[in-house]
Amino acid sequence: MSLQYTPVDEYSSIYDSLQATFAKGTALPLAWRKHQLLQVARMGQENKDAFISALKADLNRPVMETLVELGSAVERAILSAQQLDEWAQPEMVTVPEWQQSWLPTIYKTLLGVVLIISPWNYPVLLALQPLIGAIAAGCPSVLKVSEIADNSASLMTDLLPKYLDPSAFRIINGGPTETTRLLEFKWDHIFYTGNGRVGRIVAAAAAKHLTPITLELGGKSPVFIDDKTDLKVAAQRILWGKTTNAGQICIAPDYVLVPRGSQEALLDVLKEELRSFYPDGALTALGSVPQPMWSPVEKLTSNVLLSNLHCSKDVSPHDVLLEDEIFGPFLPLVPVDDLQEALEYINARPHPLALYVFTHDPQVKQSYPARSGSIIFNDTFQQVAVSGLPFSRIGESGYGSQTMKYTYDRFTHLRSSVDIPLQAEQSLGARYPPYSAENTKIIGVAADLKIPMSNSVDGIVNA
Template sequence: MLSTPISTIPKIRDALRATFRSGLARPYSLARMAQNERELICDALHKDLGKPKTEAVKSAEQLPEWAKTEYPDVPDWQKSWKPTLYKAPRGTVLIISPWNYPMILSFQPLIGAIAAGCTAALKPSELVPTFSQLLAEIVPKYLDPNAYQVVNGAVPEISKLLELQWDHIFYTGNGKVARIIASAAAKHLTPLTLELGGKSPVIIDSTYDIDIAAKRILWGKCNNAGQICVAPDYVLVQRDKQDELVKAFQKHYKAFFPEGALDSPLFGSIVSDSHHKRLTSLLSRTKGEIVLQGRADAARRRLEPSIVKNVADGDSLLEEELFGPILPIVPVDSLKQAIDFVNSRSHPLVLYAFSDNDSVKQQLVSETQSGGIVFNDTFQQLSVNELPFAGVGESGYGYQVMKHTYDTFTQLRSSIDMPKEAEPHLASRYPPHSEEAVKVLTAAVYMPIQPNRL
């Protein structure tokens, strides 16, 4: 991967801003690029992450409806003012994308920014150098380089980007880096979207079908070798159901990967040597009982799923977001204990719960906080494009996915157009005020003056 020369980064930002102010930014489609370069993109993802081709990116069609000017329904006496909501682009934006799903998490915000009419700099992760270099080569073939640029590099390059003023910053990654970005953005009062992840728990109601819960949880954990922000991070289950759950995990792992996942083309690699060492270190320090021991191959950055039972508060596996194929099981004695366990930690990006009991579901909705709450499955919520994807608290803020991403890069610009014919109805607002006008104006401190009150 060739890094972008640091000295050119301010010039790139200035050129993007000039293009935006010229009004030349237009919605370009990324679908053609994704289609034409599909094989190159798949090969790059495989080299960086060992991703199977079934996980390659989907392209999203832009909906012209998103950009339509809106005319709010207002009382009859205000209709002649033509109240209007224009969809205005925020301006020149910076998108910082992660390594775990680099194609989707680069292009999803970029599509939204383009559709909104913004110009954008895209900074892909240096941890996927093959893919990031490919982006730098193919994006100029399809998108106007005066409006959209890829900036490659690591800490020095991102530091230079953050010194500059942007009209919006969209970051997907971890909380540690997010704090640095938020601090830099605050100097310019730049609005942010932060999608940060966190330790997403799974709560299993003791009356739920343990076998199907295990199958669905394991499937969600195996996606991208657990390296995704919505991966189930740990499981809370009734103590007397723990062994049944373990047996179900073992059964379904054998069904998913009869020869194990170490050499399976359907299972991804760990992104870097440092992440591989971090995960194996966490696993070596656990005080829990390893009931499914995943094999490791450091040279190829491969790590099979591991299941650990009887994990207690304070264990190494509960220190940080795992972001890998390790699944701790925390036994509890009641639903309340499970809820208290979740609430004693930072708000997760998603809370998974397996229950057929409506009162249990409502209790979880009412008594917990998370970016999303998903019942009786894992990971699949990402396929529902009509639902916004967002965190809360430590798991981030701001919304994305399809129209919600477009809305993120769009300012709702309010407008009225007061007709000259309305002047007789506005007479009482002008000084000097008669006694009657004062009464009317005083009564209308917290509401607009209405013609029938004049």
Template sequence: MTSTIPKIRDALHATFRSGLTRPLPWRQHQLYQLARMAQNERELIYDALQIDLGKPKTEVLVNEVGSIIARAVKSAKQLPEWAKTEYPDVADRQKLWKPAIYKAPKGNVLIISPWNYPMVLSFQPLIGAIAAGCTAVLKPSELLPTFSQLLEEIVPKYLDPNAYRVVNGAVPETTELLELQWDHIFYTGNGKVARIVASAAAKHLSPLTLELGGKSPVIIDSAYDIDLAAKRILWGKCNNAGQICVAPDYVLIQRDKQDELVKAFQKHYNAFFPKGALDSPSFGSIVSDSHYKRLISLLSRTKGEVVLRGRADAARRRLEPTIVKDVVDGDSLLEEEIFGPILPIVPVDSLQQAINFVNARSHPLVLYTFSDNESLKQQLVSETQSGGIVFNDTFQQLAVSELPFAGVGESGYGYQFMKHTYDTFTQLRSSIDMPKEAEAQLAMRYLPHSEEAVKALTAAVYTPIPPNRL
């Protein structure tokens, strides 16, 4: 495949230069075709994800297939509004210049997607690229051989292969792709690989979006309904067996409420999985042997107390939700993003200590907080940094397509979801159109400058500045 990759890139670049992707009706048609693909091929998509990931069917249909259909259709309908040329409000003397902001596609883009939510994290960026009028190469994860091969087969049946191509493979193919120049690179994955992607992009000065992860903490106010918090946290942790960048990674709660939280977790686990999660069709598997072994190693080294011990099945890469209490700083479960169904509880003596604990670490992709205290909520908004902040639930923020999804610092940069993804792949191309009639207005700029002209041209230097009020 590597020998054909430059030819694929060049062919897509030629397509973009031809103007094929520019007309809005063409883009809308491709978006509707993408929705049709997800809808028509949903059983094949589910079967592939069941083979590769053991994903529950309802989870695939809701979080993978359904979300892509809804966002593709909605994007197609809203595209004419997004693509409108903007005319900024300017000073009266500049209105004759006709200042405008055109929405221009960035060009030929590369989308590298991960294994954990391969449908949504492949096509969500592609929806924005199509809407913006870009051509694109889609590189799915090699950890999903069945699903990735399926994409290579079905994408050309629905999307124009002159504009959109799937490139499969592992490290050699990804390396080859990254050696080429792209007009934007969109990478979703981990920080280690992100640094390689960023270095490759820098060689060509290619703009870059990095959707990463990190340890997304949960802070529980002791005055909140502990039972409800446990139910919502456990539900968020069980999605894709915890293998999602916005999964609750660890819980901070005041020490005297820890045991109450543990009992609530045990109660809701039994309600979710009356016969346990090991054989439940509603609970997924770990993606690979190496990830499974990593999770087992983390558990084997923890100094915390396992209070809900999930059963494990190495042959099937199954690991039930596992709760560990009395976890302290420096524990194995706090070393790295867990990315699995293990949830450590870190007891603290105050909410301020919880805030300090979060702030002492890399900025998370999302900070979850359970509290009815508006003052505390505003304190967390003011005193912490994270890609997003969610109050009184987990995971559900992903259902709000109008909100921008992004990280900050170690959890990534750049925005996506609906118009925000369209904006990611769109250049704001500024313009003025100076009429001949403005010549009298412009006369003072020409040399030589009279004293009166100098005074007028430098007037901004002497702009009055309000006095300090502090």
């Protein structure tokens, strides 16, 4: 399937038409938004086989993994439609009695026209998931899908206008040049999923217009295994996380910090479990790793111990394998003496998107001050399976959150409101000049409020 790029000279008219749609209030009614959300679900369900074929062509993706990706988009579109009334409900604010007649309220208002830039490695879910949030929030959107997964991009380009209102939602196809042109427009929000290098370019472009952005980036997500962990279960769960989509996902376990005395035992179990996962050979089952990614990383592995899934043991903390996100089926084992050494290693590096800790020791769980987008105990990947949790980032892994209500919140303006009745004038009269001594005393009451007793860190009671 050949992907046709959208002519650059059409960008302005697309942008202007979406702005006009927003100005008309087309996306304001909740019923309209719910219908669009359910249309996303119908698009996924009614074209399941086409999505399976496209992802097979793009990534050699196993059918089950495609169904997980597609199913997540369908389910979250349905759930978003079902929960939208609750999300959009104005919120009354708790205030002192004398302010209650003001009706202090937070309204969930439409943010505007947004740009969504999605990646190639999960070309369906990572395009539709932020779009679902934008639809729920009533934001007309341009979806710039990745040109690398061209079969999936062509399919989405064909299907989207058949299911969604084309006056509000458009797909634009192109490469880096076309994306650069898109970034010149003044959007009300930009949602970018990809790598840190391009993320910096997106952030710089957004800054010219003071446009708020969400950056969903990657990084090196570490695994720590304590010396009391069931290695067989840990190996199964780590391998599942590492080999899903051939390791080409931002939350894949990147490397393992393992107690020095457990390294050989872990390696043996990894080899055994890998054979049970892929008895016919891991590389075929793992899917297609693009050659530009495969070759450079393969050259870095000085000690290949697992067939097709490359696992290097005794990796030095300064090894080149530990410099950048691997984004492929390579798993370095880094031996450490204890938990403290593992923590020091993690804390000395950019904050990861995910931190995986295999332990059943409550003290170890409470001893993990390392900062990360999320922390997951005793498994990998499962944090994104919980729709009620935010998929959040920190530091080099990006900023902002998404998944259902959290994506809705990213694309929603919280508009504060008060409606002060004439009858409140009696309580407001002291604010007017001339500032008499009596009125100054009334207005200044808050500055003289009694401060409660508190305990300092060292346990000494302060007055």
